[in-house]
Amino acid sequence: MTAPASSEKKTPQFGSAPLTPLPASPGDHCGDHCCSGPAPSAENTSPRADTPPPPDATRYSWQVQGMDCAACARKVETAAGKVAGVSAVQVLFATEKLVVTASGDVSRAVEQAVRDAGYQVVASGEQNTRQPPEEASFWRENRTIVILTAMMIASQLISWASPVAGNIAFIITTLTGLYPIARQAWRLIRSGSWFAIETLMTVAAAGALVIGATHEAAMVLLLFLLGERLEGWSASRARKGVSALMALKPEVATRLVDGQRESVPLADLRPGDVIEVPAGGRLPADGVLLNGPASFDESALTGESVPAERQSGDPIAAGCTSVNRLVNLRVTSRPGESAIDRILKMIEEADSRRAPIERFIDRFSRIYTPIIMAIALLAAVIPPLLLGQPWELWIYKGLALLLIGCPCALVISTPAAITSGLAAASRRGALIKGGAALERLRQIRQVAFDKTGTLTLGQPQVSAIMASDNLDEDQLLALAAAVEQGTSHPLGVAIINEAHQRGLTIPQAQSQHTRAGIGIEAEVNHQYLGLYAPSRVPQPIDSHWQQRIDTLESQGQTVIVAICGEQVQGIIGLSDTLRADARQAIAQLRELGIEGVMLTGDNPRAAAAVAGELGITYQAGLLPEDKVSVARQLNQQAPLAMVGDGINDAPAMKTATIGIAMGSGTDVALETADAALTRNSLLELPAMIRLARATHDNIRQNISVALGLKALFLITTLLGVTGLWMAVLADSGATALVTANALRLLRKGK
The missing domain is CATH 3.40.1110.10 (Calcium-transporting ATPase, cytoplasmic domain N)
Structure with missing residues (x-):
């Protein structure tokens, strides 16, 4: 059930699943960030999010489930952008939110378009607050991969006993794995994404079946499903950090009315209400302390380990913990506008400003797939039709070309290098969350460090x-x-x-x-x-x-x-004590042509002492929003990595080209970051950047080998020099070469 369009301004609450119509007027501050950055290209068919909305436009938002990567976000945008009346579309991948601006009520049409594209939409009224997703069982999440793997092993065993039966078994195996991929490809074609990676996989596997390359067809599907599963797991892990941030606020608050206590949900709190927080309790909203002095643990927000002493009249942020006494506060923030909510909105805004990351294979397939299909089709029909050549001969050549176009080597070239690079990094005590993060890491030219817990141990x-x-x-x-x-x-x-x-x-x-x-x-x-x-x-x-x-x-x-x-x-x-490896890490970064800067909420004198020892510049006394602003400015000058360990660092991490968390940091910092130094060694930071650059070089080599061999055998097949078995050899050989080349990266993890 969808909510009707409304001209009333509504405060968006993070993670709320409901469809929330918002007026797209210049004064609508709550929605400004949703359309501040350009939308992904999405075949250039969906309206851009920065397109000026019509005067009577209404803004809607949904929670979309099932997006595993930025390419999925692009597909959702394409599907929503096809709906008549939609003027702007944007998907905030980090928070799984779809934002649509349209003239008229398009809610049902957008929901149906997104569902037709293969994604789940949580509509209005189904839930008011974002709940942690129910953990799916291992079997439910991996059953397709497990079944396909088991069927491939069984097919191979059958083929050793009987080649004919084994071939039939591989055909059944391939069709089993192809069905869900082909169904999704058809959905995406209907929603406007003609040459998505699912289409590439479908065409490649079907073509391989037609010419009898059943083994290769099954392997392509298995590799693709494994890659999709890993991306889904990575996305789920990243979103857990956002859920942890929401957990900093209690679900209910104790409000004082005429001396009487009453328990109320956070949505009922209003500025001016007086609330009570016991010792050890977290503040549910921003407020002003009424019965100071009192000590507050602000480490969840600032990363500073020493509790802050506050007096009566001092402002206190939501998410802070009263250390030593029961306190009374006067609420100053509206629901959805506390310090925690502002950090969440900054994470969303930073995510929307960053250019969407598309997988190389998915981008290339938009050109590669139709070209290969066109060449194979022309080779099969033109000579017989125009030159009177035998149909059997040229159909055979067309099928051979289609097999040459089978993307086995291309599919594995990038993920093989990325997987090896990620494995090598993990051996060194660095966790990098996926190939997109690895790719951004190689671009880094400057690094911003938090002080407490990052450059220092965080222990007075x-x-x-x-x-x-x-x-x-x-x-x-x-x-x-x-x-x-x-x-x-x-x-x-x-x-x-x-x-x-x-x-x-x-x-x-x-x-x-x-x-x-x-x-x-x-x-x-x-x-x-x-x-x-x-x-x-x-x-x-x-x-x-x-x-x-x-x-x-x-x-x-x-x-x-x-x-x-x-x-x-x-x-x-x-x-606080400087990390023993901080000086050496800074020196190694300089050797890589990377400059360091320290961003901290600590006082300028403490910051100057640490920065002076390391020989880097610094900015001190920064609030979370200040760090975001500085990180954005630095990122505009050159690609920036933000290294931190506190919740206050999370928005700056999302604003930077890449966010890197210390392994000892808060759960939110670890889950929000694109990478983490699990052993708390800063020396792994320059090593991680060197590895990212080596991985990029390896990917370029793999792609050159894969495409070079395909181009060579495409020409020789058309000339009649090579036949079907050489086409199979070309594909298998290229796959073996790129895999062996990618495995060289594992040596860098020792």
Whole structure:
């Protein structure tokens, strides 16, 4: 059931399956990003998404299931673009969303067109929020491949016993595998995609059957189905990261009305509502803190490991966690417009701005398939019709040409190299999500790094201790560790760990009290000791200690001041640790002609210290949207790779040419990224780029071999020098050559 067109502005909620009509007016901010970038070419038949909509146009959106790659997105766009009245079409592949702008109600027609193309459309009213897809069983997802493989093995065994029976068995096997592919090819032809890769596979397998090359026909189909399955798995894994981002918001919120608590869904929250969040709970919406001070874990959004201290009146973003107390907040965001929703929209926008990636074989098939079919047809009919040549001879040559055109070598040339490249990368501790990512990786000319957890370990450590005259460093550290005993604060944990590493005896503390946003206090050895941030010390700090504090902070360290009575007993500096391999990785990138830049939400002094050690430029104090803006600017100058580990890095990763996540990063960063350094070694980054460049060279070699041999035997077949068996040899030989060449890439993984 579809929703009627409406002129009312509706806020799109990420992942919502319903068809959502939106007015395509200049003021419709919610829909602007959907049509900001050009649509895929799609045989140049579907309207472009950046085409100005008619004045009375309405914008509709659906969730489309079954798209395994960007080529699928192009097919969906082609099908929707054929519907009368549609002025613009765009598919946001990352979020499986189809957006159509049209004059009049075209909802039913678009849905039917997409279904006819072989894809599933989730229509209005079926679900209000995006739910994680039900995990399909292994048998359900792979049964066609398993059955086809089993039938091929059985056919081969039969052929050894009886060649005639074996040939019949291979014919049955090929027809079994060909049926779903041919059915999809017919659907795509009817929807406007005449020469999709499914058509290429259908023609190749049918042609091979006609001339008796049943073994080759079955193998082409099996390779194609395996490739499609791998692409589907990769797409599913990528989308799990987006689902994880949605999980940062609780499903319900506790709203306070006249002192009474009520549980309400997020969609019912409005700006001005007062909500309650317990200690350890996540904020369901953006809000202003009413009962500060309080500590909030913002690592899910910023990637910074140290909780932030917030005061009454400070804004807090959705997805943050209250660390140490129950808090009340006044809601400031509308449903679908919180910090989490904005990040999701940025991921969608970045995905829509990026040029769609089409598989080489699918692009080439639009030219290759009709040319081969035309040549084979002309060879079979022209000589007999115009020159009086024997029909049997030239039909035989036409079939031989069709077999030469069988894309076995072409089909395997690119995926064989890509598979070898991906396998070599995985051996080195780098996960690259598919051939498209590998192809983009070779283009990189600059790399943007997040700081915390990427260039640094993301684990604060004690880096400086300055004690007063009546204490030494170890005594000060032991006292501070006593005060911090039992804390979960990363800075407190770092102090305790340092005391343990030095083998110090930590005295017992009593009356421990945490003053949120200020510090922590306790009684140690019958004296009251407090640890505070420099700006929260209860009394003025004399110039002697202030100068030392300024010195440490200028080095990018976080400073804790120890106070006993009204006297400063010392200061402790803590800083994150640079990864041991960071300098070497930056140096190797420079050797490849790639420059590095650091983008971080940390303070400029800490960023300057890290960037200075590495000899790279930096931009600090960046919010997620700031990182997206900077990444977009850098990407316009030269292809950019964004390396990060936090949710805040995800939109910038999608904006860059390629996103790369650290293996220790958040699930969202790992799943959103196009590649991941699973061993957390930055040295694998330059190695990964070198491998991507080698894979590209290998693909070019494979394609040259495959097409070169086909061109050679096409000429010799027309001249009568070679016959059917040589055509089979040409195809099989080319396949063997390109496979052997691709396997050379595996050596680079050692």
